[in-house]
Amino acid sequence: AQSVSQHNHHVILSEAASLELGCNYSYGGTVNLFWYVQYPGQHLQLLLKYFSGDPLVKGIKGFEAEFIKSKFSFNLRKPSVQWSDTAEYFCAVTAKTTDSWGKLQFGAGTQVVVTP
Amino acid sequence: SQTIHQWPATLVQPVGSPLSLECTVEGTSNPNLYWYRQAAGRGLQLLFYSVGIGQISSEVPQNLSASRPQDRQFILSSKKLLLSDSGFYLCAWSGVTNYGYTFGSGTRLTVV
Numbered sequence: 001a002q003s004v005s006q007h008n009h010h011v012i013l014s015e016a017a018s019l020e021l022g023c024n025y026s027y028g029g030t031v032n033l034f035w036y037v038q039y040p041g042q043h044l045q046l047l048l049k050y051f052s053g054d055p056l057v058k059g060i061k062g063f064e065a066e067f068i069k070s071k072f073s074f075n076l077r078k079p080s081v082q083w084s085d086t087a088e089y090f091c092a093v094t095a096k097t098t099d100s101w102g103k104l105q106f107g108a109g110t111q112v113v114v115t116p
Numbered sequence: 117s118q119t120i121h122q123w124p125a126t127l128v129q130p131v132g133s134p135l136s137l138e139c140t141v142e143g144t145s146n147p148n149l150y151w152y153r154q155a156a157g158r159g160l161q162l163l164f165y166s167v168g169i170g171q172i173s174s175e176v177p178q179n180l181s182a183s184r185p186q187d188r189q190f191i192l193s194s195k196k197l198l199l200s201d202s203g204f205y206l207c208a209w210s211g212v213t214n215y216g217y218t219f220g221s222g223t224r225l226t227v228v
Contacts (some may be wrong), residue, residue, distance in 0.1 A: 104210075
């Protein structure tokens, strides 16, 4: 069964620092990849997604992610974080089976705290 | 446009009481529907999914059940709540191509 691993459970950094969150998945076939974000008190929302094409995907609020197929990775990055980026970030993967797409599987999440 | 509604937002229930959480989707037909539970440090765990009316698949054995009485309605239930059922429950929908899920605002359930 496919699995999704997020390497850091908790990250604390200062404003203007760069952020990189790791995500690896275990499925070897065709995948769709997602990063979701949950700001404090808000519901889960899509940050960015990769289906095909350019492996460098740009999302909302200055975030980007790079799909590296050989490493089964989809790391999330932001060059300079702001206090408002404090949130929990979830990597998610859905894998293609013979005739359909599987359910969305989530990583455990990374709590990011940005200090002023 | 498509919208997803989930209620209630917060619920406190005693152990042994029944549960019913409701989720409805508007603006689309024949959506795939999902119930997830979010626990601190454990991400989102898929509980149930449905690809059509009356079709329910369970991902993990548990004290909960799900039903889909109408195309755009998905209900999470329990006959007798356990303390371990406490958590944050999220409903989501997707199209058949699974190009991303859209989540509801969630229900914070506390069993006391």
